[in-house]
Amino acid sequence: xxxxxxxxxxxxxxxxxxxxxxxxxxxxxxxxxxxxxxxxxxxxxxxxxxxxxxxxxxxxxxxxxxxxxxxxxxxxxxxxxxxxxxxxxxxxxxxxxxxxxxxxxxxxxxxxxxxxxxxxxxxxxxxxxxxxxxxxxxxxxxxxxxxxxxxxxxxxxxxxxxxxxxxxxxxxxxxxxxxxxxxxxxxxxxxxxxxxxxxxxxxxxxxxxxxxxxxxxxxxxxxxxxxxxxxxxxxxxxxxxxxxxxxxxxxxxxxxxxxxxxxxxxxxxxxxxxxxxxxxxxxxxxxxxxxxxxxxxxxxxxxxxxxxxxxxxxxxxxxxxxxxxxxxxxxxxxxxxxxxxxxxxxxxxxxxxxxxxxxxxxxxxxxxxxxxxxxxxxxxxxxxxxxxxxxxxxxxxxxxxxxxxxxxxxxxxxxxxxxxxxxxxxxxxxxxxxxxxxxxxxxxxxxxxxxxxxxxxxxxxxxxxxxxxxxxxxxxxxxxxxxxxxxxxxxxxxxxxxxxxxxxxxxxxxxxxxxxxxxxxxxxxxxxxxxxxxxxxxxxxxxxxxxxxxxxxxxxxxxxxxxxxxxxxxxxxxxxxxxxxxxxxxxxxxxxxxxxxxxxxxxxxxxxxxxxxxxxxxxxxxxxxxxxxxxxxxxxxxxxxxxxxxxxxxxx
Numbered sequence: 319x320x321x322x323x324x325x326x327x328x329x330x331x332x333x334x335x336x337x338x339x340x341x342x343x344x345x346x347x348x349x350x351x352x353x354x355x356x357x358x359x360x361x362x363x364x365x366x367x368x369x370x371x372x373x374x375x376x377x378x379x380x381x382x383x384x385x386x387x388x389x390x391x392x393x394x395x396x397x398x399x400x401x402x403x404x405x406x407x408x409x410x411x412x413x414x415x416x417x418x419x420x421x422x423x424x425x426x427x428x429x430x431x432x433x434x435x436x437x438x439x440x441x442x443x444x445x446x447x448x449x450x451x452x453x454x455x456x457x458x459x460x461x462x463x464x465x466x467x468x469x470x471x472x473x474x475x476x477x478x479x480x481x482x483x484x485x486x487x488x489x490x491x492x493x494x495x496x497x498x499x500x501x502x503x504x505x506x507x508x509x510x511x512x513x514x515x516x517x518x519x520x521x522x523x524x525x526x527x528x529x530x531x532x533x534x535x536x537x538x539x540x541x542x543x544x545x546x547x548x549x550x551x552x553x554x555x556x557x558x559x560x561x562x563x564x565x566x567x568x569x570x571x572x573x574x575x576x577x578x579x580x581x582x583x584x585x586x587x588x589x590x591x592x593x594x595x596x597x598x599x600x601x602x603x604x605x606x607x608x609x610x611x612x613x614x615x616x617x618x619x620x621x622x623x624x625x626x627x628x629x630x631x632x633x634x635x636x637x638x639x640x641x642x643x644x645x646x647x648x649x650x651x652x653x654x655x656x657x658x659x660x661x662x663x664x665x666x667x668x669x670x671x672x673x674x675x676x677x678x679x680x681x682x683x684x685x686x687x688x689x690x691x692x693x694x695x696x697x698x699x700x701x702x703x704x705x706x707x708x709x710x711x712x713x714x715x716x717x718x719x720x721x722x723x724x725x726x727x728x729x730x731x732x733x734x735x736x737x738x739x740x741x742x743x744x745x746x747x748x749x750x751x752x753x754x755x756x757x758x759x760x761x762x763x764x765x766x767x768x769x770x771x772x773x774x775x776x777x778x779x780x781x782x783x784x785x786x787x788x789x790x791x792x793x794x795x796x797x798x799x800x801x802x803x804x805x806x807x808x809x810x811x812x813x814x815x816x817x818x819x820x821x822x823x824x825x826x827x828x829x830x831x832x833x834x835x836x837x838x839x840x841x842x843x844x845x846x847x848x849x850x851x852x853x854x855x856x857x858x859x860x861x862x863x864x865x866x867x868x869x870x871x872x873x874x875x876x877x878x879x880x881x882x883x884x885x886x887x888x889x890x891x892x893x894x895x896x897x898x899x900x901x902x903x904x905x906x907x908x909x910x911x912x913x914x915x916x917x918x919x920x921x922x923x924x925x926x927x928x929x930x931x932x933x934x935x936x937x938x939x940x941x942x943x944x945x946x947x948x949x950x951x952x953x954x955x956x957x958x959x960x961x962x963x964x965x966x967x968x969x970x
Contacts, residue, residue, distance in 0.1 A: 321670055322740045328654045329528070332637045334585060334611060337534035342523040342558070344673070347701070350490035350515045352421045354557050356381065362533055362559040369582075370409045370564045377559070380414055382483035387418025387451065389486070390476045394469065395449055397423060397488070401498060403447040404428045404543075405438070405463065407455070408564050411473055412543055413552055415451050420515075423488045425495040427510070428549075430542040432568075438463055441500050441508055445707060492516035498707050499546055501645045510707035511645040520701035521648045522553040524672040528652050529586065529612045529639050533559035536609075538579070538587045540567040546645050547616050551588050560586075572596040576607060583609040590617035590834065591624060595776050598627040607632065612654075614639040617838045619666035619745045619763070623770050629657045642668040642695075642745070646703040646716060647729040650675050650695075651743050664738060666745040666767070675699045677743060678728065679735060684718075692746055695735040698728045753782040755790055758820045762792065765823065768816050769794060774804040779832050780823060781844045785878070791892070793847045794823035795832060803828050806852035807890040824892035826852055849878045854890055858883040865928045872904045873924060884925040905931070910938060 321329070333339060346354055363378035375383070391402060402424045406412035412428070419426045427445045429438055442450075447468060454474045496518050498510040525531070537555045539562055541548035555562040563582050567575055572593065579587065587610055589597075594615065597607070613628075613636060620640055628638050634657055641652035653669035661667070671677045678686055679693030687693040698720060705713030718728050734746040747763035754760070762780040769778035777797035784790055798804065806826045813822050825847035833843035851858065858881065861867040866884050873882050879891050888898060905927070906913070911934045921927035 322742075324659075325653055325670065328637070328656050328659070331656070332612065332654055333530050334532050334534050337530075337532035339530040339532040342526040344523070347516050347519045347523060348492050349519070350420070350492065350494065351496060351518060351553070351557070352417065352485075352490060354519060355417060356485055358557060358559050365533060365559055366561040367556060368410045368413050368562045368564070373410055375410055375414075377556075380417065380556075381485070383414045384417035384421055385483045385485060386476050387415055387473065388421035389482060390471060391419065391422040391424060391449065391451065394471055395424070399495060400424055401427045401445045401447045403442060403445065403450040403468070405431055405450050405452040407431055407453075408539075408542065408566050410564070411453055413556070413562065413564075415473070416543065416552065417556070419451065420490070420496060421486050421488070423490055423494075426497040427500070428497065428542075428544045429500075430544045433544070435463065437508060441510075442468060444500075444508065445498055445510060490515065492519070495704065497549070499549070499645050500544070501546075509709060509712065512704040512707055514704055517648055517701055517703055518549065518553060519557075520674060521550060521643075522557050524649050524652065524674075525550055525554040525614075525641075526558055528641075528654065528672075529614070529637070531555070531558045531560055531586065535560040535585045536583055537562050538584045538589075539564040540575075540587070540589060546643065547588060550643075550649075567593070579607055579610060585609055586612045586614065588614040588616065590838070591615045591620055592618065592777055592832070592834065594624055594627055598631040607636065610636050612637050612639050614641075616641065616643065617834075619668070619767075621666060621767050621770050622661045625655065625659075625661050628655075640667065640669055641672075642733070642743070644729070644731050644733075646706070647697050647731060648675075648699075648701060648703065650697050650731075651677060653742070662738065662742065662744060664736060664744050668735065668743040668745050670741050670743070674701050677737070679737060680730075689737060689739065692734055692736050694749060695731045695733045695743070696728050697731065698726050700726050702727050702729050753790060753792070755782075755792060755820050758818075760792065760821050765792065765794065765813070765817065765821055768813055769796065769809070772804065772809065772812050774799050774802075775809075777832050779839045779841065779844060781841045783846060791824040792821075793825040793827060793844075795827045795829055795844050797829055797832055803853060805855045807854045807856075807887060810890055819889075819894060822889075822894075824894070849880055851879055851881055851883070851886070852891070854886065856883070856885045856887075859885050859925075861924065863928070865931050866924055868908060869905070869924045869927055869931075872901060872908065876900050876904065882924065884928070885923050888922045911935070912938070 359377045359381045364376050366374055367377045367380040368375050402419045404412055404415050404426050406415065416426055416428065427441065427447055429441055449469045449471055451471050454472045492515050494515055495512055496515045497513045499513060500508040500510045531554055537551055537560055539548060539551045541551065543549060543552060552562065563584060565575060565578055615638065638655040639652065640655065641649050643649040649672055651669040651671050653667065676698040678696040678698055680696050681687050681693055702717065705717055716730050718730065720726050720728055732749050734749060736744045736746060738744060747761040751762040752759055753762065762782065765780045766778050769775050775796055776799040779795040780792055782790055782792050809826060810822055827847050833840040861870045861884055870882050874880050876897055877891050877893055882891060909931055911931065913930060913934045917930045921930050
């Protein structure tokens with residue numbers, strides 16, 4: 319589709335100041351990755367290809383090493399397409415091994431040596447690899463991972479003096495498999511998305527032409543190459559003659575990253591969205607990151623808060639590139655932002671469809687929705703992945719034939735979106751992050767984005783849990799911006815300004831950092847909340863008499879929070895209107911008093927409820943009347959309970 323004028327204007331400004339950009343032509347998708355790479359080597363043999371620390375390698379040197387790795391693989395496995403596992407630390411060796419595997423006519427299964435051992439073992443078993451290419455660092459560890467079943471080829475074993483370093487003459491087609499990229503998604507179970515050479519070249523072309531990658535660019539590599547975002551950086555660098563700089567962000571941290579960017583004069587950084595919040599926390603970020611002409615964000619959708627941080631802390635010459643991609647669907651849409659961009663009020667922007675991609679928004683029956691209506695984001699293209707390795711049913715569920723009869727496939731992303739009149743795609747969350755809370759549909763991403771607007775919240779995640787009773791509830795996980803934690807009652811009050819009460823999390827957990835996988839929140843690693851009393855503004859006050867002691871016990875049983883103070887607000891403890899109904903029912907059964915129900919519902923603390931009960935002491939109710947009151951409570955809906963519990967008392 320044709321881009322709106324404002325997007326064209328921003329793209330026209332996004333060029334390297336001293337570089338020469340050559341467009342990645344469409345016809346060069348119809349080849350193999352080694353073919354495009356070898357063309358770049360011929361054009362730029364002496365240019366820096368990869369550098370990490372003090373080690374550096376030129377394009378010609380990298381090509382020769384890759385050729386030697388390819389011949390060593392062929393000597394062990396012979397010709398023919400098959401998966402080859404790569405198990406390396408972050409750095410130059412794994413980049414050379416990727417190219418070597420592809421030159422041998424094989425396809426890579428790249429794994430992170432720092433991944434949990436169980437995950438690595440499961441990926442090896444699922445992919446069925448017969449050879450691991452690695453190095454000799456901690457050989458015992460690598461041998462234990464292979465289990466003695468899978469062969470090991472270490473790069474140290476390759477005798478460069480006897481191995482031919484010339485290019486190989488192996489025919490590789492664009493639709494041949496280039497790699498399997500494993501992702502766990504929301505299931506926690508790794509699944510392997512099959513990629514082809516044409517698929518990966520199409521992704522590289524889109525990223526190249528979006529931000530005009532040229533040989534003078536210096537790209538950071540902070541993501542593991544076991545993920546698609548890491549591979550994006552590898553290929554959009556090496557297939558354009560640019561220089562790639564691996565950096566271990568996990569161990570070295572964001573402060574070292576800012577120093578390193580300035581030292582190495584990095585011009586394009588591909589970072590998880592959460593990193594921009596950390597960069598903004600660094601008072602020297604604007605001064606240190608002047609070399610950055612493009613920050614490419616991925617991992618989670620950008621919020622207006624993130625965009626405002628970018629405008630405040632980064633130079634006007636630094637552009638923000640965002641895109642939506644999925645393992646299996648590639649990069650689907652993208653756009654470039656600068657400080658003149660108007661962030662859409664409708665939600666998180668994802669960009670415009672990249673060339674060769676058609677974005678569809680489908681309803682639950684698979685039919686396209688009208689403009690400004692919400693639907694599942696689907697992609698129609700011939701440049702999609704080839705399904706999931708060894709999982710035909712999962713492949714059929716995500717890759718469906720085009721109902722229009724074309725030869726193109728349609729990939730169902732599982733994301734919800736809306737298209738604005740100018741063609742900009744808006745992200746509205748994940749279908750699998752939609753949960754039912756007390757009968758209401760709740761989008762976890764909406765709660766997260768609202769929490770991120772709080773000035774004291776640096777990062778936030780939300781996960782749904784089940785109580786023993788079967789009731790589902792949500793918990794929020796907060797990384798505070800400073801050392802002090804915002805009180806939970808303050809956070810609840812902040813959320814209530816925007817969200818309905820059923821979307822307010824029942825529990826809040828404070829963490830130093832959120833668990834991330836490739837920059838994305840790993841919800842399966844979020845811990846189940848405890849039942850400790852949250853930090854609130856009112857101090858904890860013990861129960862003073864028998865009535866208050868009894869009420870505290872009832873509240874603790876219903877809310878599963880301990881200890882509860884007599885001045886703690888019921889809703890700030892995670893309560894809701896239906897839970898209030900259970901409390902009132904228990905109170906009536908326990909004290910057997912004739913008390914107006916509304917008086918109990920309008921008592922948001924133990925102390926206030928105790929006063930109501932004390933005022934009605936001596937007004938015993940008969941069994942028939944007691945049964946009537948309890949039946950009346952059982953019939954109360956959530957809305958009825960809300961009406962009884964007045965808004966005025968909730969705020970006090």
